[in-house]
Amino acid sequence: MPRRQAEAPAIDVRDLTVRFDDVCALDSVSLSVDPGEFVTVVGPSGCGKTTLLRSVGGLQSPTAGEVRVGGDDPESAQDAGDLGFVFQSHTLFPWKTALENVTFLRTLAGREPERDRARERLVAAGLGDVVDASPRELSGGMCQRVAIVRAMHLGASTLLMDEPFGELDELTRYDMAASVLDSWRDSDRTVLFVTHSVPEAVLLGDRVIVMADSPGRIVDSVSVSLARPRAEATMDSTAFTEQVAGIRQILRRHRTTLADR
Numbered sequence: 001m002p003r004r005q006a007e008a009p010a011i012d013v014r015d016l017t018v019r020f021d022d023v024c025a026l027d028s029v030s031l032s033v034d035p036g037e038f039v040t041v042v043g044p045s046g047c048g049k050t051t052l053l054r055s056v057g058g059l060q061s062p063t064a065g066e067v068r069v070g071g072d073d074p075e076s077a078q079d080a081g082d083l084g085f086v087f088q089s090h091t092l093f094p095w096k097t098a099l100e101n102v103t104f105l106r107t108l109a110g111r112e113p114e115r116d117r118a119r120e121r122l123v124a125a126g127l128g129d130v131v132d133a134s135p136r137e138l139s140g141g142m143c144q145r146v147a148i149v150r151a152m153h154l155g156a157s158t159l160l161m162d163e164p165f166g167e168l169d170e171l172t173r174y175d176m177a178a179s180v181l182d183s184w185r186d187s188d189r190t191v192l193f194v195t196h197s198v199p200e201a202v203l204l205g206d207r208v209i210v211m212a213d214s215p216g217r218i219v220d221s222v223s224v225s226l227a228r229p230r231a232e233a234t235m236d237s238t239a240f241t242e243q244v245a246g247i248r249q250i251l252r253r254h255r256t257t258l259a260d261r
């Protein structure tokens with residue numbers, strides 16, 4: 001019998017509440033993500049985006065509610081190599097080269113390292129000259145790119161990305177966005193992607209989840225009606241500008257000021 005339940009959502013979050021002492025980071029959040037869907041999450045600082053991602057990844061226990069990944073609990077999904085992560089700051093192994101960092105997670109998950117393919121991915125990410133360099137020889141942005149390549153190379157069916165482009169300069173940001181979109185299109189991978197940038201959320205996502213704070217909650221889910229494939233030029237279209245403006249309006253409507261708290 002296949003381990004994955006065919007009809008199960010890739011990610012199923014039900015009535016998830018996470019409290020830290022007197023902070024309600026997430027208040028009864030529910031979210032269902034279809035297999036193969038690319039879902040982006042935006043919201044003000046402190047609204048619980050990272051807590052949501054960490055909960056889906058099994059790195060944060062719920063105070064109440066439930067999280068399933070492909071029908072399993074997140075810990076089992078992670079053990080099976082079904083979950084890949086990219087965090088705001090990279091978590092490379094300092095004693096391994098860029099290439100070894102990319103192949104090592106596959107080995108840990110019991111898969112073939114596919115070194116040649118890993119090398120190709122690094123070259124495509126503009127890292128061809130530093131394949132054999134160690135992280136301490138690379139800039140922060142280069143390390144972050146290695147971490148993104150590593151997550152894509154792992155081949156996990158669900159990828160959780162938390163502000164992965166935060167450390168990258170403007171142009172590299174769009175190069176990496178294009179690379180993530182290419183890799184996603186060529187797979188049946190599900191992506192949950194947190195960003196502070198509404199344009200980035202619209203450029204990448206099939207759907208944008210809009211969150212608000214105090215308490216952290218989902219206030220809207222907006223389908224992105226732009227055709228794929230999308231590229232930097234997509235951002236010049238009127239349809240793109242309108243979607244971005246619509247989401248910014250939702251964010252503004254739910255914005256709390258310090259005086260509201």
Ligand SMILES: Nc1ncnc2c1ncn2[C@@H]1O[C@H](COP(=O)(O)OP(=O)(O)OP(=O)(O)O)[C@@H](O)[C@H]1O
Pocket residue numbers: 020023024025043044045046047048049050051052216
């Ligand atoms: N381990 C923790 N202990 C105590 N409070 C925490 C912890 N983790 C998060 N919080 C609090 O929970 C709330 C949500 O934090 P979280 O990092 O999920 O927000 P975020 O939307 O990702 O923020 P940002 O956009 O600034 O990264 C914040 O008020 C934060 O201070």
